[in-house]
Amino acid sequence: MFSKYRYEHTKLSIEPRMVEEARNCLAEESKEIIKNGERFTKYFLKNSTADGVLVKTVKEIAFDLSIPSYMLVKILEVLEREKVIYRRRGMIGLWKN
DSSP: OOOOTTHHHHHHHHHHHHHHHHHHHHSSOOOHHHHHHHHHHHHHHHOOOSEEEEEEOHHHHHHHHHOOOHHHHHHHHOOOOOOEEEEEEEEEOOOOO
């Protein structure tokens, strides 16, 4: 079967690791942040490039997920502090370990 994404096999290899790391990092946050953190990780994996980079602003992502931007920023700060993701000028990338 043909994949609609050129590099889908690469995405599948990073998916379980990122989801597990994000869950561990957000485990001590509120239930709402945990729920929206999982939604963000799914969104990130669906919309990022094969290299694990998402080129969207916080405002665009918050709008797409229908969550307040302050909550998304909180999620991103936790994931960034734990070295799961990095943020640079309108892009969010996945740390390669």
